[in-house]
Amino acid sequence: MAIQWYPGHMHKAQKQIKEVLPQVDLLIEVLDARIPFSSENPAIATLRGDKPCIKVLSKTDLADPEMTRQWQEYLEQQKNVKTLGITTEEPGKMKGLIDLCRKMLPEKDQGYSTIHTMIVGIPNVGKSTLINTLAGKTIAKTGNEPAVTKGQQRINLGNGIMLLDTPGILWPKVENDKSSYRLAASGAIKDTAMEYDDVAFFLADFLLQYYPELLKQRFELSELPATELEFLELAAARRGCLRPGGRTDLHKISEILINELRSGTLGRITLETPEMAIEEVRQVEAEKARKAEEDRARKEAFKQRQRGGHAEQGEQPLKKSGNRSKNRNRKRR
Numbered sequence: 342m343a344i345q346w347y348p349g350h351m352h353k354a355q356k357q358i359k360e361v362l363p364q365v366d367l368l369i370e371v372l373d374a375r376i377p378f379s380s381e382n383p384a385i386a387t388l389r390g391d392k393p394c395i396k397v398l399s400k401t402d403l404a405d406p407e408m409t410r411q412w413q414e415y416l417e418q419q420k421n422v423k424t425l426g427i428t429t430e431e432p433g434k435m436k437g438l439i440d441l442c443r444k445m446l447p448e449k450d451q452g453y454s455t456i457h458t459m460i461v462g463i464p465n466v467g468k469s470t471l472i473n474t475l476a477g478k479t480i481a482k483t484g485n486e487p488a489v490t491k492g493q494q495r496i497n498l499g500n501g502i503m504l505l506d507t508p509g510i511l512w513p514k515v516e517n518d519k520s521s522y523r524l525a526a527s528g529a530i531k532d533t534a535m536e537y538d539d540v541a542f543f544l545a546d547f548l549l550q551y552y553p554e555l556l557k558q559r560f561e562l563s564e565l566p567a568t569e570l571e572f573l574e575l576a577a578a579r580r581g582c583l584r585p586g587g588r589t590d591l592h593k594i595s596e597i598l599i600n601e602l603r604s605g606t607l608g609r610i611t612l613e614t615p616e617m618a619i620e621e622v623r624q625v626e627a628e629k630a631r632k633a634e635e636d637r638a639r640k641e642a643f644k645q646r647q648r649g650g651h652a653e654q655g656e657q658p659l660k661k662s663g664n665r666s667k668n669r670n671r672k673r674r
Contacts, residue, residue, distance in 0.1 A: 358507055359388055364457060365505065366449060367442055368394040371462035371471065374404035374426060375611050376527055377412045378618035379520035380463050393421045393445045397438065399467035402428040403603075408611035415615040421445075427471065435474040439500050449501075459505040463529050472496060472506055516625050519543075523612045528603050541595030544602060545569035547612060555608040559601070573598070 362368075368389055373380040377398060396416050401409050413424040425441060427434045442456055443449070449456050462468045473479050475498050496504045515521045522543040525535040546569040548556050553565050560576045577583060577594040584590050601607045 355384060358385075358459070358461065361505065362388055362392070362459065365392070365459045366446055366456050367458045368392055369397060369438070369442075369458055369460040369504075370394055371397045371399050371460065371466045371468050373463070373466050373527055373529070374398040374401045374409050374412070376520075376523045376529075376613055377416065378613050378615075378621075379517070379523040380466060380527070380529065382461070382463060385461055391421055394419075394423075395438065395441055395445065396422055396424045397471065398424060398426045399471065400428065401426040402430055403605040403609060405609050405611040408614060411615060412611075427467075429467070429470055429474075432474045435471055438471070438475060439498060439502055442502055443500070455501050455503050457503050457505070459507065461507050463524070465528050468506070472504065475504070516629075517621050519613075519617075519621060526599055526602060526612065537595040537599065538591050541573060541591075541598050542569050544598060544612075545572050548607075548610070552608065552610055555610065559607050 368385075370381070370385060377396075381396075398404075398409060398412065409426055413426065416422055416424050423441060423445060425434070425438055427438075442458060446456055460468055460472065476496055480494075480496055494506045496506060498504050515524065522540055524530055525540045526544050549565060549569060549572060556562065556565060556572070560579050562575060562579070566572050566575060573591065573594050574589050576598065577589045577591070580594060580597060582590040582593040582597065598607075602610060
């Protein structure tokens with residue numbers, strides 16, 4: 342599934358981040374704990390380099406706690422990276438971010454210098470809620486939909502921490518199809534930019550493999566079917582999502598499944614593991630290499646055809662040149 346949603350303010354925000362980042366001491370990247378890999382903007386990793394970074398895993402109350410632990414261990418293997426798991430239910434953990442900022446930059450902390458930080462993340466990941474909790478008042482706009490923040494703003498958090506807020510940014514092309522589905526399922530993109538049915542099929546297939554007991558419990562099923570379509574049909578019957586004649590209302594049951602994942606009603610679920618991320622990166626890189634080789638071979642074949650064409654027409658320019666020479670000789674006479 343290709344995401345066709347990249348508002349103009351996101352493009353502008355990415356340019357501004359690139360311009361301002363050299364003056365920033367520490368980057369705070371907010372990730373969705375349910376999709377830490379898919380919610381990580383690859384452009385940010387490129388721009389950051391080795392700059393110290395705190396990766397904040399938000400919505401941990403909705404994520405599988407064991408998977409959150411594994412993700413934190415995995416992310417902290419990166420150079421100059423620390424992690425912090427947070428939830429709106431525990432504001433104390435959010436406020437611990439300020440202490441972690443100072444610990445990450447001991448030379449600034451000892452000198453009582455202002456630490457300039459920048460907070461980044463995809464839409465609807467919880468950045469604004471985190472900022473308001475840290476500031477102790479409503480500064481950033483919040484909303485249960487993506488793309489609420491439209492421009493940059495500087496916020497003095499006290500304790501020597503200056504924070505630059507940025508709009509949530511996606512990237513023009515999500516190369517991994519599975520990440521596209523996860524972003525859509527979690528609510529990172531507007532619902533108008535996705536097909537509910539497609540996302541529900543992906544989600545049902547994943548849940549049947551990794552969280553079958555949660556599905557049984559939530560939809561009151563003693564046994565689960567083998568395929569995602571059969572599951573959606575059974576779930577639709579349980580919830581009364583039927584059209585005239587007893588036909589399944591696929592769109593309605595798809596909405597229910599996606600919304601119950603987002604709200605946590607299905608249970609605490611993480612849609613990817615570090616192992617999945619490693620394998621999917623490998624697959625994407627292999628596909629890019631394959632396409633690059635196909636492009637190279639196609640261009641080389643085109644050049645060969647062009648060379649062959651010139652060889653066949655090689656005598657024609659000489660004849661024209663000879664005719665022009667004869668004409669000049671006639672004029673001289």
